[in-house]
Amino acid sequence: MGESGYGLLDRTLMEKITERWHHGGVGVILLHVERAGSAELSALRQWMERERRLFWHYRMDHDHYFLLGRQREDVRLDRLIVQSTESLREYLRQANASGMQEGAGYAIGSSAIYPSGVGRSAESMIYGALKEAMNAVSRTLAQQAVGRSKARMETSPIEQDPIGDAFQIGALAKPIPVFDVKTRVSEVGKLFEMNERVQGAVIVNGNRPVGLIMKEKLHQLLAGPFGIALYWNRPIEKIMDDHPLIVDADTSVESVSQLATARDHAKLYDVVIIKRDERLLGAASIRSILECMTNLRTEEARTANPLTGLPGNASIVREMQRRIAEGRPFAVLYADMDFFKWFNDRFGFSQGDALIRYCASVLQEETKRLVPDGSFVGHIGGDDFIVMADDWQGEALCRAMLSRFDGGVAAFYGGAEDLNVSDRSGRRVDQEGVSLSVSLVRWDGERPVTPENLSQAAASLKKLAKGRRGSAYVSGGVFEMHRGEERNQRGASHGYETTL
Structure with missing residues (x-):
């Protein structure tokens, strides 16, 4: 195995991908693990250690992103991805004695990144491949949700549909760390260092959300030659994104999905800030928004x-x-x-x-x-x-x-x-x-x-x-x-x- 990364679509990752795709492309595998116990985490580590083509791993909440580099003697990239994906599934199936099956806690999506063609940037192709893998996982999760919904209907036909509850973006709001605009960058950086699962923080002026800082962006900024010296003791408002996507809680998930996916590539994975009466309610990840949209589309087709x-x-x-x-x-x-x-x-x-x-x-x-x-x-x-x-x-x-x-x-x-x-x-x-x-x-x-x-x-x-x-x-x-x-x-x- 190669090394673990701390961000998606950062410059180091771009360089590592372009170094490897000349041998026929790079494979992308996305694993979503909803309930990972010690057995599953151990199986995941074993697979990573034995997967010799793995050169990049990044974790974001319940999602694990893996990049595989094809070698000269390997089979075609599409077959290679299938083989590696099946190997990962097998490790997870064996993670517990009951034989964990896909649909009982995890979903896998995959895609490929091929050498750049004329007019397409590396960033554009990598973004497209990651999005394809995310959509594949979303479809699997949607099928699982429909299956669980049918099972519930058989036992409790009057139970309210959770998909309908999430039609407004406010239903997807989750707690997120909050800092005042005058907070020093050092305090935010220490929070990110101490909390691996925290991926971002909302910046407020009083109770009103005015900015966003993502862990990945902060790390990139501080990783420069003079990053810490320049920014460590400055107010967070100097480096925050002062034009994040902020929406009202009553806005439809569909409208927010369109706004979020239309953002610049650099902001694609930034959380969406949700407010109610100009006060911060919480935030939603692009992952949860796309999953909700897939569930809605599946439900619409079913009904x-x-x-x-x-x-x-x-x-x-x-x-x-x-x-x-x-x-x-x-x-x-x-x-x-x-x-x-x-x-x-x-x-x-x-x-x-x-x-x-x-x-x-x-x-x-x-x-x-x-x-x-x-x-x-x-x-x-x-x-x-x-x-x-x-x-x-x-x-x-x-x-x-x-x-x-x-x-x-x-x-x-x-x-x-x-x-x-x-x-x-x-x-x-x-x-x-x-x-x-x-x-x-x-x-x-x-x-x-x-x-x-x-x-x-x-x-x-x-x-x-x-x-x-x-x-x-x-x-x-x-x-x-x-x-x-x-x-x-x-x-x-x-x-x-x-x-x-």
Whole structure:
């Protein structure tokens, strides 16, 4: 084995990689160990001692990064990585008598760094390889999380989904050391020396976070010829990053993930500072953010409606929560086909499925046409759909959807002439064919609201829309009384009803 490093993407590491990749590349292995006991740590040390190609090892919390240098007589790099990865797995499996399996405490990802091509810097390729390994570990952890979630559902079907809890970045906040801006660099350096697992510290002015210092960056600064002499007794504010990524606790994990991964390579692994009411709440590592995003994507794919592929109920609730947290006015459109049961009974389930897919395409295409950015279309189930968009776009969306639906639904009747429909009791209704009812609920972004409030208002307005003949929509605010409700004794429309 070579040597252990103290940082990722530092200059020494760059030099060691470029020294070795001319023999066919460098292998990257990332090991995430959630619960490492003495047996696992001993097995890891044994593997490192016997892996003769290992020349760099770096540990960050639960993550171990290994770099392997290919030698002239070795097999191809991709095979070499597979062999070394399997060897590592075998050591971990043998770490305890029960035969520890991947999924019971660890995950492994790997990638390769090949000699630089034209126009690509060493930093760029190393960054890409590390990110690929991180994504592989995230996918494994996400699969494990889904498996644990399914197991919990079998024993406790009402247990709350932990993935949904982490939709806002505040749920990922962890404690982090804090120093005042006037603290000397020497005090911060001593903390890092005494605490191996501490990777960074937040710098505050009063209670307000204003900067960040990462252990790796401090070590690099002090390692220079005059580093200690120049900085050791100076205030930490002189060398801190005074433009770190600071986000509000209510910001969505997805938004933070986009901001974090868009940072310069030099800041990619810096923690994200989380605040609430301008006070420090904690910090989240890029590792935890990417893992949460992978879990969210996996959950979205698992709960998507199989007929239309649209997001299901879990994603719908999270989208509502995200919009409410942002505090901007938005509209919820709740769409439901009228007399769909009659259509199913007369034309068959296959045509019924085709009609549901047609309705989904109408909502998707019209929403994309009128609201290309910032909209959401979900499938609640059966013939019920939901659309979310900015408040001012709601009326136009309703009119376009109803017009488009009515213009194409006739094709599903196969030329049938008698289209007089009947309700669920078999009674004739004064209408021909299937129609679409939409409720349009507006929220002003000010009065406190919950997804339950929005759903109840949408259901109430949809009943009014279904009372109209043909396709129609009815609009109103979340907390307004609508015609037919108990306290609205005169049944006035308040100008909220609109019919095509």
